[in-house]
Amino acid sequence: MSLVFRDLTKSYGKLVAIDAVSARFEPGLVYGVIGPNGAGKSTLINMTAGSYAVSSGTIELDGRRLDGRKKHEISLAGVSRTYQNIRLFDQMTVLENLEVCLYPLDAPRIWQEVFWPPHARRRGAERRRICEALLADFELLPHADKAAASLSYGRQRMLEIARALMRGPRVLLLDEPAAGLNHAETEDLTDRLRRLRDPERIMIVVEHDMDLVMSLCDRILVLHHGKLLFEGTPAEVQADAAVQQAYLGTHDDLDEIRAAAEDRRRQRGLGPDERPVRHHA
Template sequence: MEASRALWPENGHHILEVRELTKTFGGLAAVKDVSFKLRKGMIKAIIGPNGAGKTTLYDLLTGIYLPDSGSVVFEGREIIGMPPHRITSLGMARTFQTIRLFPRMTVLENVMVGLHHRTRSGMLKASLKLPSERREERDMVEDALGYLDIVGLDMQASSLAGALPFGQQRLLEVARAMATGPRIMLLDEPASGLNTYETRELGEIIYGVRDKGVTVILVEHDMGLVMRISEEVLVLDYGEIIAEGTPDEIRNDPRVIEAYLGAELT
């Protein structure tokens, strides 16, 4: 499979607008005055040294932390102050830096957990197994298999999640996040621990996610992947944006090289 880079919308609608977001922990700013916009359908990377505030930014976007100040408008709606499950149901999905699967559930069941975030009857009613719910469950199995197919795990549907090789567990997280029916997907170091081949495949899978109409934010240390698949890159350092631009602009930005890329590329 080779990457087919689709045309990026030149002046599309903004799906996400982050304005002057700040979060301090014990007086130290983990995220400081961060503002950026995200065009619908794009793949945008966020890079920066360890501790730069990338995961904290995700925690703010997904409602895990409340910011000290700032605003996040998702498809025209302010989401700061909403609980995480509400933000998920509005269409924001994420994967975690540390894998968070249910290891003793099957691969399929893990994806179905994602689906339950948007089903009408939900977990409780599904367990009562009324005829309508049984039909709904059959449909859900089919849907779940579809998401596993996107990440190439459909053949492992009945394996235990915890028995999958590490790289496939990361892909399963992507499938589960897709199952919540997202409009935006936040990926937190999805290539971490993957080999070169798996990382290439991951790039194709991220294109696949984008091609399903999902806007993607990619937090990642693998610069090969970042520079290959992102349309825009935002660089954080000590919680602040120090640069934002195309991969080429970022690669050649002296400040970025000094703060991050110099160390990362050598």
């Protein structure tokens, strides 16, 4: 199994956000995608998950085309994602946020609620146990019956990742999972992500937090103005002169980038009233 981009391109009008990117992702590995703001990282995730249509080029999973398929079909093919801005059902409980994944993806909601047959419900009861096990894994079980919106920002991030795991994804796409987390939460997240490593799973993590990326990822892709500037191991990326110039600056600047990331964290993590804008799913 592998995920393959061939000459993948996305334009928004005249802006080419992703420019002929070709790459191959293998199961068992964790891939980091880095690059300055606006480099096209989220666009790459959005195309892979089917949220945005591809302008040209292809995305294949196991040799089967994903591009051009509907979002729920891509989800059924085993692709799961989290969002740069958290998207939870705020008024639903923590448990319900996972349980919504039990409904058939392609059925209208009213159909699901009225005609959900008993055998499916029984299966649902089993899956409920799966939900609770996942919540326990993410230390969210004591919060299972609270509204998602009442959770701390860090716990909401964890819930989003737990939800992305509900269908046992073969491709897990995480868009800035550490955004808004403090240092301790980021370290905790890094450990958790390490445990999600699976021989059958491709993990792709878009992230600005260099400590997380460098310590977690097996391979790193560097995007710059929509182009794939470099692909290599964390050590190779840190040593590459072009990457240094385009993104990391000199080695001295790495400290500056860390400081900037820390600032961003402080700004974002101030408290419920100063949270970044969140969209409803």
